[in-house]
Amino acid sequence: MLGSPSLRLVGKRLLMAVPIVLGVSILTFWVLNLIPGNAAQQLLGPEASPDQIQQLEEEMGLNRPQVVRYLDWLGGAVHGDLGTSLVSRQPVTDELGPRLAVSGEVVGLAFLISLGLAIPVSLLAARWPNRMLDRISMVVSTTGLSVANYVFALLLVLLFAVQLAWFPAIGYTPLSESVTGNLRSLALPAIAIAFPLFCFYTRFLRSDLVDQMQGEDYIMTARAKGIGPWQVLLRHAFRNSAFGLITIVGLNLSTLIGATVIIEQIFALPGIGQMLLQAINTRDFIVVQACVIVFAIITVLANLLADLLYAVLDPRIRYGSN
Amino acid sequence: MAVTEAPASSVLAVDETAPAPARKWLRSLAIGLPAGLLVLIFGACFVLPLVAPIPKPTGGDVLSSSLPPFSPGHLLGTDPNGNDIFSRILYGGRSSLIVAISVNLLGLALGGSLGALSAHFGGAVDTIIMRVLDVFIAFPSLVLTLAVAQSLGPSQRNTIFALAFFSIPAFARISRAATLRLREQPFMVAAKLSGTSTWRILVRHIAPNIGPQLMTFAMLGMGIIMIIEGALSFLGLGIPPPAPSWGNMIAQGQLSLSATPLLVVWPSLALFLTVIGFNQLGEALRARWSGR
Amino acid sequence: MSDTLLQVEDLRVRFDQRGRRVYAVNGLSYRLRAGQMLAIVGESGSGKTVSSRALMGLLPPSATVTGSARIDGVELVGMPEPEMRRHRGADIAMIFQDPTRSLNPTMRIGAQITEAIRAHARVEKDAARARAMELLSLVRISDPQRRFYEYPHQLSGGMRQRVMIAIALASDPKLLIADEATTALDVTTQAQIMDLLGELRSRLGTAIILISHDLGLAASYADDVIVMYAGRAVEYAPTRTLFAKMRMPYTRALLDAIPRLERQSHARLPITPGQPPDLTALPPGCAFEPRCARATPQCRTSRPPFAQHEVGHWWACWNPCKDGEPV
Numbered sequence: 001m002l003g004s005p006s007l008r009l010v011g012k013r014l015l016m017a018v019p020i021v022l023g024v025s026i027l028t029f030w031v032l033n034l035i036p037g038n039a040a041q042q043l044l045g046p047e048a049s050p051d052q053i054q055q056l057e058e059e060m061g062l063n064r065p066q067v068v069r070y071l072d073w074l075g076g077a078v079h080g081d082l083g084t085s086l087v088s089r090q091p092v093t094d095e096l097g098p099r100l101a102v103s104g105e106v107v108g109l110a111f112l113i114s115l116g117l118a119i120p121v122s123l124l125a126a127r128w129p130n131r132m133l134d135r136i137s138m139v140v141s142t143t144g145l146s147v148a149n150y151v152f153a154l155l156l157v158l159l160f161a162v163q164l165a166w167f168p169a170i171g172y173t174p175l176s177e178s179v180t181g182n183l184r185s186l187a188l189p190a191i192a193i194a195f196p197l198f199c200f201y202t203r204f205l206r207s208d209l210v211d212q213m214q215g216e217d218y219i220m221t222a223r224a225k226g227i228g229p230w231q232v233l234l235r236h237a238f239r240n241s242a243f244g245l246i247t248i249v250g251l252n253l254s255t256l257i258g259a260t261v262i263i264e265q266i267f268a269l270p271g272i273g274q275m276l277l278q279a280i281n282t283r284d285f286i287v288v289q290a291c292v293i294v295f296a297i298i299t300v301l302a303n304l305l306a307d308l309l310y311a312v313l314d315p316r317i318r319y320g321s322n
Numbered sequence: 323m324a325v326t327e328a329p330a331s332s333v334l335a336v337d338e339t340a341p342a343p344a345r346k347w348l349r350s351l352a353i354g355l356p357a358g359l360l361v362l363i364f365g366a367c368f369v370l371p372l373v374a375p376i377p378k379p380t381g382g383d384v385l386s387s388s389l390p391p392f393s394p395g396h397l398l399g400t401d402p403n404g405n406d407i408f409s410r411i412l413y414g415g416r417s418s419l420i421v422a423i424s425v426n427l428l429g430l431a432l433g434g435s436l437g438a439l440s441a442h443f444g445g446a447v448d449t450i451i452m453r454v455l456d457v458f459i460a461f462p463s464l465v466l467t468l469a470v471a472q473s474l475g476p477s478q479r480n481t482i483f484a485l486a487f488f489s490i491p492a493f494a495r496i497s498r499a500a501t502l503r504l505r506e507q508p509f510m511v512a513a514k515l516s517g518t519s520t521w522r523i524l525v526r527h528i529a530p531n532i533g534p535q536l537m538t539f540a541m542l543g544m545g546i547i548m549i550i551e552g553a554l555s556f557l558g559l560g561i562p563p564p565a566p567s568w569g570n571m572i573a574q575g576q577l578s579l580s581a582t583p584l585l586v587v588w589p590s591l592a593l594f595l596t597v598i599g600f601n602q603l604g605e606a607l608r609a610r611w612s613g614r
Numbered sequence: 615m616s617d618t619l620l621q622v623e624d625l626r627v628r629f630d631q632r633g634r635r636v637y638a639v640n641g642l643s644y645r646l647r648a649g650q651m652l653a654i655v656g657e658s659g660s661g662k663t664v665s666s667r668a669l670m671g672l673l674p675p676s677a678t679v680t681g682s683a684r685i686d687g688v689e690l691v692g693m694p695e696p697e698m699r700r701h702r703g704a705d706i707a708m709i710f711q712d713p714t715r716s717l718n719p720t721m722r723i724g725a726q727i728t729e730a731i732r733a734h735a736r737v738e739k740d741a742a743r744a745r746a747m748e749l750l751s752l753v754r755i756s757d758p759q760r761r762f763y764e765y766p767h768q769l770s771g772g773m774r775q776r777v778m779i780a781i782a783l784a785s786d787p788k789l790l791i792a793d794e795a796t797t798a799l800d801v802t803t804q805a806q807i808m809d810l811l812g813e814l815r816s817r818l819g820t821a822i823i824l825i826s827h828d829l830g831l832a833a834s835y836a837d838d839v840i841v842m843y844a845g846r847a848v849e850y851a852p853t854r855t856l857f858a859k860m861r862m863p864y865t866r867a868l869l870d871a872i873p874r875l876e877r878q879s880h881a882r883l884p885i886t887p888g889q890p891p892d893l894t895a896l897p898p899g900c901a902f903e904p905r906c907a908r909a910t911p912q913c914r915t916s917r918p919p920f921a922q923h924e925v926g927h928w929w930a931c932w933n934p935c936k937d938g939e940p941v
Contacts, residue, residue, distance in 0.1 A: 016456075019453065019457075020453075020456050020457050023453075023454070023456075023457030024457055027457060027458075142601075142602075142605075143598065145601060146545060146594055146597040146598035146601050147594055147597075148549040148552055148553065148590075148593060148594075148597070149549075150552070150553060150556055150572065151572065151586075151590040151593065151594065154572065154575075154576060154579060154586050154590070155590075157579060158579060158580075158583050158586075162579065162580040162583075254459075258550075258553075261557070262553050262556065262557060265557060266576070277557065280559075
C-alpha cells in the first residue's frame with residue numbers, strides 16, 4: 001500500500017491539518033488577550049489593590065510578553081500539558097478527560113439516533129417517492145431544519161420531563177453508577193442534538209437516492225438484470241449515497257461542538273461545552289484556550305477521518321482515478 | 323439533421339411532478355408564501371410599534387406582572403417583570419433582524435469580495451486567503467463567537483461583529499467556488515483576452531453573475547444567524563437584558579418552564595416562523611436560479 | 615411463422631408529464647425471429663429507445679404503454695412488475711449507450727456480473743464466480759481472473775462495454791437489445807464490439823435488436839432494418855433490399871447525413887431542413903411532410919399507410935423514391 005493514492009492523501013491532509021490547528025491556537029491566544037479586565041482582577045475581586053493584582057499576575061506569569069507566553073504554552077501543549085486552570089488551580093488536562101467522555105457520549109448517541117432513523121426513513125421514502133411517508137418525512141425534515149436546537153430541547157423538557165416525567169429534566173448520572181440512569185439522563189440531550197441532524201440527513205439522503213433512481217444509467221442496468229427493487233435501492237443507489245453521507249457526517253461534527261455548549265447548558269451536563277462556558281464567564285482563559293484547541297483538533301480530525309473513510313471506501317479514490 | 327443521441331438517462335429522466343400550470347402556480351407560491359410571511363414579520367417588528375399603541379418593552383410595572391394572554395392592553399399577557407410580551411416579541415424581533423441583516427450584509431460584502439478576489443487572482447493570493455479561512459472554519463464557530471462576544475462585552479454591536487467573524491469565511495467560500503466556475507466561461511476568457519481591467523471584470527462580469535447565488539445563500543444565512551444570535555442571547559452573551567431579544571426571552575422563560583411554558587412558546591414561535599420564512603424563501607430562490 | 619421470438623403489434627407509448635401529453639411511440643409493429651439481428655434506426659425522439667424499453671418494462675411511471683408485445687407467446691404489455699422482473703435479464707437483456715455511466719462505479723466488475731447471474735438462478739457463490747469468468751472470456755476480456763476484482767474506472771471504454779455485454783448474457787437471454795451500444799466508443803472499438811455481438815449471435819443464437827441513429831452501422835451488421843420517424847415505422851425491409859431500393863425520402867435523408875470519403879473534403883453535408891416533429895401534437899398527415907423535398911398537398915392532409923408495397927419491403931409514403939432516383 002506504500003505510496004498508494006489514499007496513503008498519500010492521508011499524509012497530505014495531516015500536513016495541512018497542522019498549520020490549521022496552530023493557526024487556531026494563535027488566534028485564540030490573541031482573541032483572549034483582547035479581554036479587558038484580566039484574570040487576576042477577576043480572581044481577587046473588585047476590592048483588590050493594584051499591588052495584590054500585580055503580585056498575582058507575576059505569580060501566574062501573566063506579566064510576560066504575549067509571544068513568550070504563547071511559546072511557553074505551545075511547548076507544554078505539544079507534551080500534552082494544556083496549563084493550569086486560573087480558577088481551580090488544577091491541571092486542565094485532568095479535567096478534560098471525564099468532560100470529553102460525557103460530551104462524546106451525548107454526541108455519539110445523537111449520531112446513532114439520527115443515522116439510525118434517517119437511513120431507514122430515507123430508504124422507505126425513496127422506494128415510494130411522492131407517497132405518504134415520503135411527503136411526511138419531507139415536511140418534518142424541512143420544518144425541523146428551521147427549529148433552533150435550544151427551542152427543540154426546551155420543548156422536549158416540557159413534554160417528556162415536565163408533563164410526562166419520563167426523563168429527568170436536568171442532571172447527569174455517570175455510567176459507572178447506573179447504565180439505565182445514565183441513558184435516561186442523556187436521552188433528552190441526545191435527542192435534542194439528533195433531531196436537526198436527522199432532518200439534515202433525511203433531506204440529503206432521500207433526494208440523493210431519488211435522483212439516482214430516476215437518473216442514473218447504472219440503476220437502469222441493475223433493473224434490467226431483473227433484480228428486485230429493494231436490491232437496486234440498497235446495493236446500487238444507497239451504496240453510492242453512503243459516500244456523500246460520510247463526508248457530511250464528518251463536516252457535521254464541527255457544528256455539533258457548538259450545539260453541545262448550549263445543550264449541556266440546558267440539561268446541566270458536565271461536558272466540555274459546559275466547561276468552556278463556565279471558563280468564558282470566569283475569564284479562565286487557560287481553560288478556554290484548552291477547550292478551543294480540543295474542539296479545533298476534533299474538527300480537523302473529523303474532517304480528516306471523513307476524507308479517509310471516503311478514500312478507503314470509494315474505489316475511484318482508492319485506486320486512483322484517471 | 324441531428325444525429326447525436328442524448329445519453330440514455332436523459333431520454334427517460336422524466337420528472338414525475340405536477341403538471342405545468344399547477345407547477346407554475348406552486349412555484350410562485352413557493353416564493354410568495356415565505357416572502358409574504360417575512361413582509362408580515364418585518365412590518366410587525368418595524369412598523370407596527372410606530373403606528374399602533376404598543377406598550378414599551380421594558381420598565382414594566384411589577385403590579386401588572388405575569389398577566390395571562392388577552393388581558394386588557396396586553397395581547398399576549400405580561401412577563402414576571404410586568405413587561406408586555408407582545409411588545410417584547412416585536413422589539414426583540416427588531417433587534418434580532420437588525421443583527422441578522424447586518425451580519426449577512428457584512429458577510430456578503432466582505433466575504434463575497436474576498437472570495438471573488440481570491441479566485442480571480444489565484445496563485446499565492448488565493449492560497450493564503452484560503453488557508454486563513456480554513457483556520458476560521460476549523461475554529462468551532464459558536465465557540466469563537468462566544469469568546470469574542472464575551473471579550474468585547476455583550477451588546478448588539480458586538481454581537482454583529484462576533485457573528486460576522488464566521489459568516490465572512492462562509493460567504494468567501496461560496497463566492498470563490500462560484501467565481502472559479504465562472505472563470506471557465508467563454509465570456510470571461512474573452513474579457514480577459516481583450517484586456518479588460520481587473521476592476522471592470524470584477525464589477526461588470528463577476529459580481530452580477532455570482533450575485534444571485536450569494537443572495538440565495540444570504541437568505542439561508544439569515545435563518546442560521548437568527549438561530550445563533552438567539553443562542554448567544556440565550557447564553558447571556560448576546561443582547562443584554564433588560565433589552566428584549568428572542569434568545570434572552572427564551573432563556574428567561576426557561577427559568578419557569580413548568581409553571582408558565584407560554585413565556586418560552588411565544589418567542590420560540592416567532593423565531594421559528596422567521597427562520598422558516600427565510601429558509602423557504604432561500605430554497606425557492608435556489609430552485610428558481612438552478613432552473614429546476 | 616413458427617420461429618417467431620418477438621411479435622410486436624400496434625405498440626403505443628405516451629408520456630404524461632407536466633400537463634403535456636407526449637406521444638412517443640404510435641403504433642409500432644414488427645416481428646423478430648430467433649437469432650435474427652434487427653436494426654431500428656432513427657433520429658433522437660423517433661421512439662426507437664422508448665419502444666425497446668417498453669418491452670422490458672423499464673419506462674418511468676409517467677409512461678402508458680398499450681398494444682401488444684409477445685415474447686415466445688407471453689404478453690409483455692401490462693404485465694405486473696414482479697412478473698416482468700422474472701423476464702428482465704432472463705429473456706430480454708439490454709446494453710446501453712454509455713458504458714462509463716451504465717456500470718456502477720463503486721462495485722467490482724465481478725460483483726456486477728454475479729449479481730446478474732444470481733438474479734434468475736439459485737447459484738452458489740463459487741459457481742457464479744466461475745460462470746462470471748466464463749462470461750468474461752466469452753466477451754474476450756483478457757485476464758478475467760484479474761478483471762473480476764477490478765472497478766469500472768480501471769477499464770477502457772471498450773472493455774466496459776464488453777463487461778456490459780457479459781452482464782446482459784448472464785442468464786442466456788433470447789433477446790439482446792443494444793441501445794446505441796457503440797455510439798460512445800471510437801471507430802475501432804465500435805467495430806470490435808459489433809463483431810463481438812455478431813459472433814455471439816451466431817454462437818449462442820441470441821436475437822439482437824440494434825438501436826442506432828447510424829444507418830451505416832445497420833447496413834453492415836443487421837439482417838433487417840426498421841426506420842422510425844415520430845414514433846412510427848416508416849420503412850422496413852431486409853438490409854440488402856433497403857439499400858438497393860430505398861423508398862422513403864426520410865431514409866434517403868438519413869443515409870445522406872453520413873459523411874463519406876468519396877465526397878469532397880469541404881463539401882457541406884446535406885442537412886434535412888426543419889425541426890424534428892412535435893410529439894405533443896402530431897399532424898394529421900405524414901409527420902415528415904414539413905421537411906420532405908417530395909411532399910405534395912396530399913401528404914399534408916392524409917397519412918400514408920405503412921404497407922408491404924413490394925415483397926418483404928414495407929413503407930409509408932405517397933411519393934416513394936424510384937430506383938436510382940435522387941431525392
